[in-house]
Amino acid sequence: MSDCYAVIMAGGSxxxxxxxxxxxxxxxxxxxxxxxxxxxATVRRIxxxxxxxxxxxxxxxHLADAIGALLPDVPTENILAEPTGRNTAPCIGWAAAHxxxxxxxxxxxxxxxxxxxxxxxxxxxILRRSLTAAEGGDVVTIGIEPTRPETGYGYIEVGEPVxxxxxxxxxxxxxxxxxxxxxxxxxxxxxxxxxxxxxxxGVILEAIDEHLPALxxxxxxxxxxxxxxxEPAEVRRIYGQLPSVSIDHGVMEKAKRVLVVPGRFxxxxxxxxxxxxxxxxxxxxxxxxxxxxxxxxxxxxxxxTSEKKIVALVGVRDLIVVDTEDALLVVPRDRAQDVRDxxxxxxxxxxxxx
Amino acid sequence: MSDCYAVIMAGGSxxxxxxxxxxxxxxxxxxxxxxxxxxxATVRRIxxxxxxxxxxxxxxxHLADAIGALLPDVPTENILAEPTGRNTAPCIGWAAAHxxxxxxxxxxxxxxxxxxxxxxxxxxxILRRSLTAAEGGDVVTIGIEPTRPETGYGYIEVGEPVxxxxxxxxxxxxxxxxxxxxxxxxxxxxxxxxxxxxxxxGVILEAIDEHLPALxxxxxxxxxxxxxxxEPAEVRRIYGQLPSVSIDHGVMEKAKRVLVVPGRFxxxxxxxxxxxxxxxxxxxxxxxxxxxxxxxxxxxxxxxTSEKKIVALVGVRDLIVVDTEDALLVVPRDRAQDVRDxxxxxxxxxxxxx
Numbered sequence: 001m002s003d004c005y006a007v008i009m010a011g012g013s014x015x016x017x018x019x020x021x022x023x024x025x026x027x028x029x030x031x032x033x034x035x036x037x038x039x040x041a042t043v044r045r046i047x048x049x050x051x052x053x054x055x056x057x058x059x060x061x062h063l064a065d066a067i068g069a070l071l072p073d074v075p076t077e078n079i080l081a082e083p084t085g086r087n088t089a090p091c092i093g094w095a096a097a098h099x100x101x102x103x104x105x106x107x108x109x110x111x112x113x114x115x116x117x118x119x120x121x122x123x124x125x126i127l128r129r130s131l132t133a134a135e136g137g138d139v140v141t142i143g144i145e146p147t148r149p150e151t152g153y154g155y156i157e158v159g160e161p162v163x164x165x166x167x168x169x170x171x172x173x174x175x176x177x178x179x180x181x182x183x184x185x186x187x188x189x190x191x192x193x194x195x196x197x198x199x200x201x202g203v204i205l206e207a208i209d210e211h212l213p214a215l216x217x218x219x220x221x222x223x224x225x226x227x228x229x230x231e232p233a234e235v236r237r238i239y240g241q242l243p244s245v246s247i248d249h250g251v252m253e254k255a256k257r258v259l260v261v262p263g264r265f266x267x268x269x270x271x272x273x274x275x276x277x278x279x280x281x282x283x284x285x286x287x288x289x290x291x292x293x294x295x296x297x298x299x300x301x302x303x304x305t306s307e308k309k310i311v312a313l314v315g316v317r318d319l320i321v322v323d324t325e326d327a328l329l330v331v332p333r334d335r336a337q338d339v340r341d342x343x344x345x346x347x348x349x350x351x352x353x354x
Numbered sequence: 355m356s357d358c359y360a361v362i363m364a365g366g367s368x369x370x371x372x373x374x375x376x377x378x379x380x381x382x383x384x385x386x387x388x389x390x391x392x393x394x395a396t397v398r399r400i401x402x403x404x405x406x407x408x409x410x411x412x413x414x415x416h417l418a419d420a421i422g423a424l425l426p427d428v429p430t431e432n433i434l435a436e437p438t439g440r441n442t443a444p445c446i447g448w449a450a451a452h453x454x455x456x457x458x459x460x461x462x463x464x465x466x467x468x469x470x471x472x473x474x475x476x477x478x479x480i481l482r483r484s485l486t487a488a489e490g491g492d493v494v495t496i497g498i499e500p501t502r503p504e505t506g507y508g509y510i511e512v513g514e515p516v517x518x519x520x521x522x523x524x525x526x527x528x529x530x531x532x533x534x535x536x537x538x539x540x541x542x543x544x545x546x547x548x549x550x551x552x553x554x555x556g557v558i559l560e561a562i563d564e565h566l567p568a569l570x571x572x573x574x575x576x577x578x579x580x581x582x583x584x585e586p587a588e589v590r591r592i593y594g595q596l597p598s599v600s601i602d603h604g605v606m607e608k609a610k611r612v613l614v615v616p617g618r619f620x621x622x623x624x625x626x627x628x629x630x631x632x633x634x635x636x637x638x639x640x641x642x643x644x645x646x647x648x649x650x651x652x653x654x655x656x657x658x659t660s661e662k663k664i665v666a667l668v669g670v671r672d673l674i675v676v677d678t679e680d681a682l683l684v685v686p687r688d689r690a691q692d693v694r695d696x697x698x699x700x701x702x703x704x705x706x707x708x
Contacts, residue, residue, distance in 0.1 A: 315689035
């Protein structure tokens with residue numbers, strides 16, 4: 001088996017977890033649905049297969065120091081700081097270029113940094129299967145077996161098996177309507193797109209050469225700069241001009257053959273406070289609250305405070321309450337996505353404090 | 355006109371305004387529905403008629419210092435500290451005994467310390483009329499002309515006039531049912547019991563002699579102790595044994611003739627956070643919120659924070675949110691009375707912090 005590398009994408013801004021998440025403290029560095037920051041959990045989870053020395057983190061420049069501190073076992077040179085976010089294709093391409101300089105035969109696992117995984121042994125098994133499948137030269141993705149007609153995710157159509165637990169991916173579908181999502185769930189032949197990809201380093205870089213020539217040229221310039229010892233300056237100079245395109249659109253959908261490894265391992269993309277409530281241990285009244293919460297006739301609520309504070313909920317239903325030192329959010333559970341509107345308003349005020 | 359004295363009852367614990375109100379910081383020392391602490395507003399409002407030197411404050415021992423600091427113009431000896439609360443009759447009786455020692459012909463206005471009054475000039479007019487009526491030797495009360503079928507107040511039946519704007523009070527009614535409250539409002543002959551009473555000092559003390567002999571005896575002991583210069587010790591010794599009875603039950607309902615002065619002057623007893631919302635300046639969406647609140651599709655909400663804090667309300671209706679340094683309350687507007695349950699739970703925990 002070739003050496004495996006992980007590329008963890010950790011540049012997200014996490015606006016949906018405001019006020020806990022901030023520009024300088026996005027979702028991936030927070031502990032949501034557990035005690036451990038999501039990014040640290042991601043690195044730890046894969047360690048049985050990919051040790052921290054072969055784990056690369058791609059993140060935003062202003063987060064690099066905090067992330068370095070969060071991951072003492074990951075070498076500093078493995079933390080790649082993007083001067084500006086250009087979607088996933090440049091991020092993955094740049095990381096793949098790094099891997100190639102070290103090991104042209106490496107197999108890469110591309111993983112999001114901010115997901116929750118409940119059944120870790122099962123996940124590690126699926127991860128191993130996916131990497132093995134990618135060794136053969138195919139592009140591989142993990143598909144989550146759906147448990148509900150979710151309209152917030154993309155779907156993958158699962159075709160015939162090519163190996164035990166490994167199938168052809170027949171099509172990538174955008175986020176469906178509610179009706180369509182129910183059909184997909186009932187049909188039993190579609191899985192959720194997990195955003196986890198696996199490929200040989202040569203395979204992804206050749207696909208970029210073929211489908212994204214501007215990115216390919218940028219990566220070549222970075223390789224040259226790296227050979228001359230001044231990659232950081234070159235990154236700052238050219239990164240903002242790389243094409244902003246997702247790996248899904250730019251490469252995956254154009255690849256000749258993509259394989260999918262279906263699995264179910266307590267996965268959640270932690271898309272909003274509602275999913276944080278779902279993962280929280282809840283009491284008999286379905287409240288997921290701090291020990292210092294007094295709930296009087298309150299049901300289905302989620303409370304999170306970052307300080308020692310008594311919270312009293314009286315006669316409320318299905319409410320999310322998140323309190324930090326300088327901000328407080330109150331939103332019904334089924335409106336948690338709209339927290340982005342608050343962040344947009346704050347951004348519009350150019351008020352960096354929050 | 356005889357000299358007028360005010361007796362302001364400021365011993366309340368204000369559990370319904372938790373978490374802003376605490377045992378050590380009850381409602382009357384808070385600024386609710388304005389910038390000014392309610393007790394300070396009460397003293398200031400009556401000053402055109404009763405100067406601070408003739409204003410007595412009866413409060414709980416543990417609040418006396420804070421109240422002294424709040425009212426620099428009120429002489430320290432005018433602040434009477436009850437070692438334990440014994441309802442209104444002992445409180446008023448003790449204060450009346452104090453007044454008698456200074457001025458046996460004094461006329462006393464007994465006033466709550468924690469009400470809001472919107473139209474102060476009109477209130478001063480009604481106050482003057484009430485004191486004048488009490489000079490004649492009657493017990494006088496102010497009745498608030500009702501604006502809604504309120505079930506939270508007692509009512510007074512208004513009889514024939516005995517002077518311009520002064521009527522016989524025919525009956526004192528307990529808090530009515532909703533149906534009964536609607537009848538009372540429609541009938542037009544009932545007013546709300548404001549809890550403000552006026553009488554000559556001799557009149558109230560004779561009524562206590564007649565109807566509450568145990569209290570009468572206690573007040574005599576206090577007078578003796580005061581003459582010997584050790585009233586505070588005697589208060590600590592006997593106060594807890596005085597009969598715990600309200601002035602309404604113990605005296606007013608037994609008085610031969612009570613007069614009522616009806617009036618309307620933007621009065622509110624500020625009974626709960628809901629009334630605080632009612633008095634707050636509200637925006638187009640009926641929200642009474644801090645300037646630092648971001649309301650996205652939120653209506654009819656009340657927000658109060660004691661610190662510099664952004665509050666985001668998304669998609670919520672008719673909610674009260676009160677945040678302090680160490681406690682946070684979320685309750686629907688129509689459940690605001692139930693905040694007492696939270697205080698009871700905290701008291702049961704014997705946790706003095708909150």
